[in-house]
Amino acid sequence: MSIATPVAPTTKTDQLLHFDDVAMTFPNGTTALSGVSLTVNRGEFVTVVGPSGCGKSTLLRIASGLTPATEGVTQVDTTRIGYVFQDATLLPWRDVQSNVELLAELNGIPKKQRAATAKDAIDLVGLSGFEKHLPKTLSGGMKMRTSLARSLTLDPELFLFDEPFGALDEITRERLNDELIKLFTEQQFAGLFITHSVSEAVYLSTRVIVMSGRPGKIVDEFPVEFPFPRDPEIRFTAEFAELCGKVSHALREGHS
Amino acid sequence: MTTTPPAPPKTRTIMRPATVRKSTNPAATWGPPVAVFVGFLLVWYAVSYLILDEKRRFLVPPPHEVLAAFFDPKVFGEIMLALSRTTFVALIGLAIAIVIGVGWAVAMSQAKWVERSLYPYAVVLQCIPILALVPLIGFWFGFDYPARIIVCVMIALFPMVSNTLFGLQSVDRGQRELFQLQRAGRWTVLTKLEFPAALPAIFAGMRISAGLAVVGAIVGDFFFRRGDPGLGSLLSTYTSRLQSAELFAAIIVAALLGVVIFAIFGWIGKRVVGRWYDFSAN
Numbered sequence A: 001m002s003i004a005t006p007v008a009p010t011t012k013t014d015q016l017l018h019f020d021d022v023a024m025t026f027p028n029g030t031t032a033l034s035g036v037s038l039t040v041n042r043g044e045f046v047t048v049v050g051p052s053g054c055g056k057s058t059l060l061r062i063a064s065g066l067t068p069a070t071e072g073v074t075q076v077d078t079t080r081i082g083y084v085f086q087d088a089t090l091l092p093w094r095d096v097q098s099n100v101e102l103l104a105e106l107n108g109i110p111k112k113q114r115a116a117t118a119k120d121a122i123d124l125v126g127l128s129g130f131e132k133h134l135p136k137t138l139s140g141g142m143k144m145r146t147s148l149a150r151s152l153t154l155d156p157e158l159f160l161f162d163e164p165f166g167a168l169d170e171i172t173r174e175r176l177n178d179e180l181i182k183l184f185t186e187q188q189f190a191g192l193f194i195t196h197s198v199s200e201a202v203y204l205s206t207r208v209i210v211m212s213g214r215p216g217k218i219v220d221e222f223p224v225e226f227p228f229p230r231d232p233e234i235r236f237t238a239e240f241a242e243l244c245g246k247v248s249h250a251l252r253e254g255h256s
Numbered sequence B: 001m002t003t004t005p006p007a008p009p010k011t012r013t014i015m016r017p018a019t020v021r022k023s024t025n026p027a028a029t030w031g032p033p034v035a036v037f038v039g040f041l042l043v044w045y046a047v048s049y050l051i052l053d054e055k056r057r058f059l060v061p062p063p064h065e066v067l068a069a070f071f072d073p074k075v076f077g078e079i080m081l082a083l084s085r086t087t088f089v090a091l092i093g094l095a096i097a098i099v100i101g102v103g104w105a106v107a108m109s110q111a112k113w114v115e116r117s118l119y120p121y122a123v124v125l126q127c128i129p130i131l132a133l134v135p136l137i138g139f140w141f142g143f144d145y146p147a148r149i150i151v152c153v154m155i156a157l158f159p160m161v162s163n164t165l166f167g168l169q170s171v172d173r174g175q176r177e178l179f180q181l182q183r184a185g186r187w188t189v190l191t192k193l194e195f196p197a198a199l200p201a202i203f204a205g206m207r208i209s210a211g212l213a214v215v216g217a218i219v220g221d222f223f224f225r226r227g228d229p230g231l232g233s234l235l236s237t238y239t240s241r242l243q244s245a246e247l248f249a250a251i252i253v254a255a256l257l258g259v260v261i262f263a264i265f266g267w268i269g270k271r272v273v274g275r276w277y278d279f280s281a282n
């Protein structure tokens, strides 16, 4: 599936998402992104860090097709796209099971089949036993797990995350990071993950992209070589600290 | 390590936390309103006996005379029959107001141009003094039940329209986008997202409209004074005959009808959406 014109031919089968010189200027004149080129391949987990308001969410919205870019080419080579918002965006009148079934339901999957898919996804995020719970009875972390499970039912090849754990406490966030890494290694999706946290970016990803302040441009890029599944202890190593330092430095440079 | 300071998490108040005030002590629950009621009766007696002399006491007959009038078999029968007719008109009028109001709001929520074309008329409906139209409605539709129901619908309609529209439009943007990402059609978005999300607002509107429907059912009848007498005719008759104890009894029954219908719709709302929506927050 290709969003926006002109459509570029797919060159590499491993490529799932490709931005070529993408820019976004809103009707009110705000330029949120300019000259962004980025490719996300299968097996990659790319995180994007950047100052608030630099266009990170806009980038994801363009990738998902919610907002077409005003310039450049955006190519998405799959229809199975998962999208996790900063808010869990659960429907408060539906219980966990029914919330997780929602996307399959909207895609016309028969009841039996989607119930089974949802059950698997709920197991995968560690929420079994909570199927009948309403969102208002769940903690922030559990809501986010439900939201993750809901996207997992699409069996996404490309998974977009917009600061999903930004509102959670540190401990919950770290636990969910580990579970996300587990999902990533098991489910083999390509990830594009937005975060404010440099250490979260380094811990999760195969590559960290640093963006400048608005209009957002890519100012630096750091491959992360730690093997998967990641050992939580790497957070305390010197290499980890050094990489975080480099990313932070690039962020500051890009900001000024 | 210096990073840009993390932005404060976007808090979105969907519902304020419920202030749980369930006291188990019945004295604490019922004490204050009962005390107010007793105080009210005392003031009532004071007005009847201390302020008004005997000749003018009919202006505010003391409570026990009202009670006596109410339990006079003839008056009781009259009031109860009138009550049943007024209740009938109010419920039919309310049902119609709900259907038209929700339909109107759904139509407006589907396109901005529909909203722009139709919303002014909802406001006009709210602003024109319906009382001025009542005689006209009588001319056009006769002076019996249909006309009473029409008056009732006109008075009860606006809160249904405005609340439903507000509910449909207050759907969270993220939730909308969730549906949009799956290319959900309009009908799906309406039935699976907008309408359920609007239910709390719809029920809040229903409660207001329920109270207004009682007013509407009484007003039409009060002016027409034709056909089977409802509470409106009865109030009108008692007034013209200066039967003040009976008049007070009828007024109290009318007030109670309003309160009961209001309470019933509050209860239905709680039953339907209270499971996931916290009404006590507003």
Ligand SMILES: Nc1ncnc2c1ncn2[C@@H]1O[C@H](COP(=O)(O)OP(=O)(O)O)[C@@H](O)[C@H]1O
Pocket (backbone or CB within 6 Å): A026, A027, A028, A030, A031, A032, A050, A051, A052, A053, A054, A055, A056, A057, A058, A059, A214
């Ligand atoms: N629909 C819109 N119309 C106008 N400006 C917008 C719109 N959406 C976002 N913006 C602006 O674009 C910039 C980037 O927004 P966003 O992508 O949400 O930033 P980030 O996610 O990096 O914090 C911000 O300055 C924001 O105010």
Ligand SMILES: [Mg+2]
Pocket (backbone or CB within 6 Å): A056, A057, A058, A162
């Ligand atoms: Mg954002």
